[in-house]
Amino acid sequence: MELNPFRRNGASARLEQLRTLSLLVDLTPAELAVVDGWLHERSYLKDEVIFDAGEEGQAIYIVLEGEVLICRQGEAAHGRIATLGPGTFFGELALLDDAPRSAQARATTPCKLIVFFRTSQDVV
Numbered sequence: 508m509e510l511n512p513f514r515r516n517g518a519s520a521r522l523e524q525l526r527t528l529s530l531l532v533d534l535t536p537a538e539l540a541v542v543d544g545w546l547h548e549r550s551y552l553k554d555e556v557i558f559d560a561g562e563e564g565q566a567i568y569i570v571l572e573g574e575v576l577i578c579r580q581g582e583a584a585h586g587r588i589a590t591l592g593p594g595t596f597f598g599e600l601a602l603l604d605d606a607p608r609s610a611q612a613r614a615t616t617p618c619k620l621i622v623f624f625r626t627s628q629d630v631v
Contacts, residue, residue: 525621528569530596547622551614554583562608564601566624570594573618580611590615 522543525531531539548571551557557568560580568575570593577597579586588610591597601608602625 524571528594528596530569542623545623547624549620549622551618551620553614553616555614557612557614557620558598558608559611560608564598564606564608565626566622567596567599567602568612569596569621569623571619571621573614573616573620575618575620576613576615577610578613583611583613 522536522539525539525543525546531542534542551573557575570591572593575591575597576583576587577589577591579588589597597612598608600606
């Protein structure tokens with residue numbers, strides 16, 4: 508059993524982790540709990556492709572653990588656009604503007620990501 512005197516009563520470890528993310532920091536506890544219900548955790552192995560350029564953008568990704576490389580399609584070594592770590596997010600542009608993915612995302616280390624799928628918002 509984990510004891511944490513700084514955790515709010517009844518708050519799960521995942522909610523505490525979500526509360527620290529810049530994307531969600533301004534949500535009330537009730538709003539955060541609703542959003543948490545829409546999120547899905549996914550794990551990726553080192554060098555596993557998360558999505559390719561040209562794919563339809565169906566989700567936004569938040570890095571919980573590990574590191575993600577955003578690069579030009581098929582050019583992981585020389586086409587680096589950004590390297591993202593815990594607390595950062597990616598994939599939002601294709602989700603918002605309905606355009607195809609403009610780059611490839613791949614795990615550079617084993618990763619745990621939180622994913623919010625476009626269809627999740629239709630549940631409400």
